[in-house]
Amino acid sequence: MTSNTTDIGYDDGDIDTNRTASRHLNDLVSERYSRRQTLMGGISAMATAVFGSAVLAGCNDDDDDTGSTPGFTVSATSSGEAKAGRVVTLTGTVSGGSASSVAWAQTSGTSVTLVNATSNVATFIAPAVATPTNLTFRFTGAGANLATASATVTVLVGAPELGFAAVPKSLADVVAVPAGYTVSVLYRLGDPIASSLAPYGNNGTDGDFARRAGDHHDGMSYFGLQASGSAPDAANSTRGLLVLNHENITQAYLHANGPTSVAGVRPEAEALKEIEAHGVSVIEVTRGSNGGWSYAQGSAFNRRITPNTLMAFHGPARGDASLRTAYSADGTAGRGTINNCANGSTPWHSYLTNEENWAGYFRRNAGDAAIRAAAGRAAQNASLARYGIAEGRTGNYGWTTVTPAAADSTIFRRWNATASAGLPADGTGDFRNEPFQFGWVVEIDPFDPASTPRKRTALGRMNHEGCQIGRTVAGVRPAFYMGDDAQNEYIYKFVSQQPWAAADANRPDRLAVGDKYLDTGTLYVARFDASGEGQWLPLVFGQGPLTPANGFTSQADVLIHTRLAADALGATPMDRPEWTAVNPVTGEMYCTLTNNSNRAVTPASGSQRRVDAANPRAYLDPRSDGRSPTRGNANGHVVRLREAGDTSEATSFTWDIYAFGAGSDLDPAGINLSGLDATNDFSSPDGLWFxxxxNPSGQVTPLMWMQTDDGAFTDQTNCMMLAAIPGIVGDGKAQTVTSTLDGQTATVTTRAGRAPGATLRRFLVGPKECEITGIHSTPDGRSLFVNIQHPGENGNPANITSNWPANQTAAAPGQRPRSSTIVITRDDGGVVGL
Incomplete structure (x- = not known):
């Protein structure tokens, strides 16, 4: 709109019929206009909003008494409609004179933060709104003599939606993201985190992994750090601490010519390198003025937590007889954490890392069961078997075969869980109890490099995946949701005994706050009923079957043998419960069920489980590369639940299935039940995060990210990451699923959400043979951290099958692949994904 105040002789037919003695408006305008012309000498303003497809309107707000000049014009244009999370640019122009100052101010609508509000060009991130909403902004210019003129701009902001075109499936050896986004590599296997350490050679000759990035980057969290200082700043999006897991290793690439042994004995240096490449990294990261991210190699915050790092046990199992070893005779301490997969973070700025497939690292010789039985520890045999540590295991990577240079070193021998007949039955003379020291949630204070991580035994012992806290409400006891990642295992939640107090978020004694919320409370396991309802079953000693008559002797015993206790309660076996994520608006919990080759129509063995309402598929999944079809529920699905009364303290819930993984070309009746198409078909969901x-990605209708760890769909595409606006529990309907496997048929009715359609879209495809896992963002949502795990994992130094990340921007033949953390940003500076 344009108004020309010099055209004051214009008569629009509004004839004066007010016969009072008041002065006519035209006289006042003429007098005021003349005075402004004299005082000011001229100022005009133009305000323009440029973004998406926003609707704008401009008007002259000429309400100043100090004078103005003729020729004042205001205009506004539109190039479309703004959407949540996108950058809006406001441009004001002063003409017909000079201004001593200019400023932008918001006058109505959902509040936003204006950047460069005292300049002609200001920006803001469009907020998340439930329905289209007008935001109004005023641009004001002031002359040297305090005369002012202003213009108003209205921006119509739309509801959140996915803001990118789907990335095609790909078998290429690069990370692919949508147009308008940029990928940069931040932190790679072997990168030094101490100022004195040389760069990584990436040829198998490097050592000292206690001061280098570990391998197999996995779960991850970003913690804002004060701009200058050492305390948390939850709003800082340019300086922070990145904490990430190193789940496992690609052994072949860590050594010059692959791993070696002599007469079955591993070299000490090789084994030490492999051990130290596991664990956790804490690194300081910063965003430069050019928008690029880097880590600070010499930061005092940098730290590696490895399987050799001192740990302290806390909670009900602390000091229990089953935790006593030759290293810790009183069962209160241990060494290290291993096979750390998914993660969590707390409102008090600590990091939760979770021990997943730890059992495979242990050796257990034949005859061990008899020694334990003779020592009065026969119950341990059932537990060891239930957790996958059978007699005859040699242990991953052969670490127990090392003969250390220091005769008193136990860092290799500790991985041998075989009981020695001539040593004390309580385990204090050997490492028969070492397996019971693993399988826990571990809390780390990223801001205190000298602190000792704490194993939180109240949260149970299992193949821990995520440990995601639900919404925190003052006065309500918070809940932490967890999956046990193995076939036919369970979903759990822990409800703290202490109600949440908001002041605890800013306490400097972060691990003491963890003691308050994580050491006492109730651990529950989920039962999913066919009705779409579910129950949280308490794992409390003395309640139900958890009594001495059934072999349970204490609450510590229940927690150390969590799987056995959950079996006794009748929990629902699930298709490998992996990551958990909580919608920050609704409080609904989502859990990825990655796949299950032991899901069957008619079980043929004790390890198989029949299809049920929560796990309704068992089929043959065909492949196009000539390999045999995958069996069971090969593509996995995502289940979600809503607590009764929307409170974390609930003991019942409703549930449905958000989406079934499948190739879009597969049978829509028995496999592709969610109607996926080429823009969003996926398999084996794993990582999950809201x-x-x-920022707008977690408001109103939050954005959910889903990552894959796939072996069934890799004939068509490398692993991927998708973005979704997932709706709510109950937004779909009952769905009939017909499973066919080995000539058997079973029909199950399940509760399914609405077909994801355009609200689920592929955002990223990774390089060859990788897993996409680990995700977090800066508080403003404008930088997204993602981990790329084990690219080229099927190769070796003589047959390198991926050159990533060296080849992300240019060809890099001969370069060994490295697990790495990447950063994804929008080229226009908006919130990633929206």
């Missing part, structure tokens, strides 16, 4: 409530 955008943060501190």
């Amino acid at each position: 955008g943060l409530p501190s």
Whole structure:
């Protein structure tokens, strides 16, 4: 709109019929206009909003008494409609004179933060809104003599939606993201985290992994750090601490010519390198003025937590007889954490890392069961078997075969869980109890490099995947949701005994706050009923079957043998419960069920489980590369639940299935039940995370990210990451599923959400042979951290099958692949994904 105040002789037919003695408006305008012309000498303003497809309107707000000049014009244009999370640019122009100052101010609508508000060009991130909403902004210019003129701009902001075109499936050896996004590599296997350490050679000759990035980057969290200082700043999106897991290793690439042994004995240096490449990294990261991210190699915050790092046990199992070893005779301490997969973070700025497939690292010789039985520890045999540590295991990577240079070193021998007949039956003379020291949630204070991580035994012992806290409400006891990642295992939640107090978020004694919320409370396991309802079953000693009559002797005993206790309660076996994520607006919990080759129509063995309402598929999944079809529930699915009364303290819930993984070309009746198409078909969902409530991706209708760890769909595409706006529990309907496997048929009715359609879209495809896992963002949502795990994992130094990340921007033949953390940003500076 344009108004020309010099055209004051214009008569629009509004004839004066007010016969009072008041002065006519035209006289006042003429007088005021003349005075402004004299005082000011001329100022005009133009305000323009440029973004998406926003609808704008401009008007002259000429309400100043100090004078103005003729020729004042205001105009506004539109190039479309703004959407949540996108950058809006406001441009004001002063003409017909000079201004001593200019400023932008918001006058109505959902509050936003204006950047460069005292300049002609200001920007803001469009907020998340439930329905299209007008935001109004005023641009004001002031002359040297305090005369002012202003213009108003209205921006119509739309509801959140996915803001990118789907990335095609790909078998290429690069990370692919949508147009308008940029990928940069931040932190790679072997990168030094101490100023004195040389760069990584990536040829198998490097050592000292206690001061280098570990391998197999996995779960991850970003913690904002004060701009200058050492305390948390939850709003800082340019300086922070990145904490990430190193789940496992690609052994072949760590050594010059692959791993070696002599007469079955591993070299000490090789084994030490492999051990130290596991664990956790804490690194300081910063965003430069050019928008690029880097890590600070010499930061005092940098730290590696490895399987050799001192740990302290806390909670009900602390000091229990089953935790006593030759290293810790009183069962209160241990060494290290291993096979750390998914993660979590707390409102008090600590990191939760979770021990997943730890059992495979242990050796257990034949005859061990008899020694334990003779020592009065026969119950341990059932537990060891239930957790997968059978007699005859040699242990991953042969670490127990090392003969250390220091005769008193036990860092290799500790992985041998075989009981020695001539040593004390309580385990204090050997490492028969070492397996019971693993399988826990471990809390780390990223801001205190000298602190000792704490194993939180109240949260149970299992193949821990995620440990995701639900919404925190003052006065309500918070809940932490967890999966046990193995076929036919269970979903759990822990409800703290202490109600949440918001002041605890800013306490400097972060691990003491963890003691308050994580050491006492109730651990529950989920039962999913066919009705779409579910129950949380308490794992409490003395309640139900958890009594001495059934072999349970204490609450510590229940927690150390969590799987056995959950079996006794009748929990629902699930298709490999992996990551958990909580919608920050609704409080609904999502859990990825990655796949299950032991899901059957008619079980043929004790390890198989029949299809049920929560796990309704068992089929043959065909492949196009000539390999045999995958069996069971090969593509996995995502289940979600809503607590009764929307409270974390609930003991019942409703549930449905958000989406079934499948290739879009597969049978829509028995496999592709969610109607996926080429833009969103996926298999084996794994990583899962919601955008943060501190930015539009976690507000109103939050954005959910889903990552894959796939072996069934890799004939068509490398592993991927998708973005979704997932709806709510109950937004679909009952769905009939017909499973066919080995000539058997079973029909099950399940509760399914609405077909994802355009609200689920592929955002990223990774390089060859990788897994996409680990995700977090800065508080503003404008930088997204993602981990690429084990690219080229099927190769070796003589047959390198991936050159990533060296080849992300240019060809890099001969370069060994490295697990790495990447950063994804929008080229226009908006919130990633929206």
